Amino acid sequence: MSVRAQSAREIELPRFTVTVDREELRRFARATGDDDPRSIDVEAAAAAGHRDLPLPSTYLFSLELRRPDPYAVLDVLGLDRGQMLHGEQSFTYLATCVAGDTLTFSPRMTDDYVRKGGALRFLERETTVERDGGTVAVLRNVLVVRQAVSA
């Protein structure tokens, strides 16, 4: 993107849809040491009342990373990706999602401000997740980017 924006709030983020893959959920469980049978075994999940393997608490964040070039917003603002840190992350759950669900993510930049005399830039994003037209979760993300302070 060649157009520079002054504030992240001017930047439109694309809406996108993903289908949750069962094998990828198992891989995520292995990678995080999650040995709960409900996270890996469909029968154990069914016994707990789920249609399929339920998503771990933070997995929606990984699905949200599937959006095309997730950190393009930094380029548009002229910020260095190497200086970015995850500041805060929040999930609000309205329904349990499971493998096989098709989820639509609608992210938008909600705030952009500086702290420490401009040395730290805070970019806030809120993402609504829908399944069959109903909201199932809301994610809130704060990225902190160190930036040069102009004299």
Added chain:
Amino acid sequence: MTAPGEVPLQPGEVLTRVRGPVITREVIAEFAQASGDHNPIHLDRDAAVAAGHDDVIVHGMYVMALVGNHLRRVVDPSLIRAFTVRFAAVTSVNSSLDVTITVADRSVGEPEDVVELAVDATRDDGTRVVVGTARVAVPVGDGRSANETALRGAR
């Protein structure tokens, strides 16, 4: 697990305090693959050093996932309404973290009580790397103590 009639979850109660595994380069690399977060700060020592760290650092979302796994062991996952953390400090490769979950607050409501849990993950030097809260619902329709059992019936 609490049987019906026992004292319900009260502020200050420690639900879990556990030592996590050593987070090696291999663990970080596997998490990068599984989570889709390939930021070089987690995978490439040179990139981490260029960003001002001594070596690669652990994904904040790995730590949050670790806390989330413990959360789902102490409460019924379907009753978790919100989970929020602040990434307060970085975690170096080959660290291990202590995860603590305590009851912070409880408010009575209809149709459900809300229990707020305080969660954190702490390095060996005492620095808290992740600090946050989880909001958990306790349905009250059939009586509070019986549903307390449901809340804790995660296993």
